[in-house]
Amino acid sequence: MPAPGLVIGGVVGLQGGAALTTRLYPAVGPAGVVSLRLLIAAVVLIALWRPGLRWDKTTWAVLIGAGTLLAVHHLSYYEAVDRLPLGAATTVEFTGPFLIAAVGSRRAADLLWACLAATGVVLLSATGSRLDAEGLGFAALAGCCWGGYILVGKRLADRIPDGRGLALAVSWGALLSLPYGIAQAGTRLFAPATLALAAAVAILSSVLPYSFQLEALRRLSPRVFGVLTSLEPAIGALIGLLLLDQHLTVPQWLGVTAVALASIGATRSDRGRQRDDADTDAVRSPATTPDP
Structure with a gap:
């Protein structure tokens, strides 16, 4: 599958899993959902890849960093989803990947797309009583962790060329x-009905998406990967509407649209930059023919 298809497939899985987890909230709460999701995903990935423990210190540091960012991202994101509509939480969270995509660019057009995306986030954050400050704070923290994971995940994908690193992370x-989940849900974490639904969530929103994304990160730079995740806010809003009956206001939909347009523009700008770089390299390294 092409790398962009892997990224989009991962986004759909993540958002679909996030919608499904709302059925678990009454039983175990957001922290319980995260604990079950990561625990079941870890068991599946360990069984699939059987990773060893003989890695150098640098690799272990990358593994621990990636796992820590995943845990904090999940805890903060699901706390945000518990307080905000799915589309709104995802749009605020997306600022992290978008900043990764924009950092380092010297093209004026990229600054325009970044400003448009920021405008979209403001529209989502400043409308409706449902968007409470605590939820927005959790979503922003999730965005920071997701942006960090893109950078660390790229290093992990480069150091370990298969799923063993992901399994350990x-x-x-x-x-x-797990301690947060046990503190919030107690023995309810291990009820059979809860475990069955949590297993479906883990496969849909952890095992498949993170495997897809890690493979995509092997083929793409963090900047391009961040751009390709641009449709996540719109997909989150659409899934929230279809599966959770979460209706956004007109300004909130405008905010989602602004982020999506900024992402499309950034993607086109990135393609233009790649063409310019290729043309420059061609000029600097002209083809030579052997002497007769």
């Missing part, structure tokens, strides 16, 4: 989040 994230 998710396992570490599960260990970090």
Whole structure:
């Protein structure tokens, strides 16, 4: 599958899983959802990849960093989803990847797209009583962690060329989040009905998306990966509407649209930059023919 298809498939899985987790909130709460999701995903990935423990210190540092960012991202994101409509929470969270996509660019057009995306986030954040400050804070923290994970995940994908690194990173994230889940849900975490639904969530929103994304990160730069995740806010809003009956206001839909347009523009700008770089390289390294 082409790398862009892997990224979009991962986004759909993540948002679909986030919608499904709302059925678990009454039983175990957001922290319980995160603990079960990461724990089950870790068991599945360990069984699939059987990673060893013989890695150098630098690789272990990358593994622990990736797992920590995953755990904090999940805890903060699901706390945000518990307080905000799915589309709004995802749009605020998306600012992290978008900043990764924009950092380092010297094209004026990219600044325009960044400003348009920021305008969209403001529209989402400043409308409706449902968008409480605590939820927005959790969503912003999730965005910071997701942006950090893109950078660390790229290093992880480069250092370990298969799913063993992901299995260990998710396992570490599960260990970090489990105490919070137990504190919030107690023995309800291990009820059979809860475990069955949590297993579906783990496969849909952790095992498949993170495997897709790690493979995509092997083929793409963090900047391009951040651009390709641009449709996540719109997909989140659409899934929230279809599956959760979460109706956004007109200004909120304008905010989602602004972020999506900024993402499309940034993608086109990135393609133009790549063509310019290729043309420059061609001029600097002209083809030569052997002497007769």
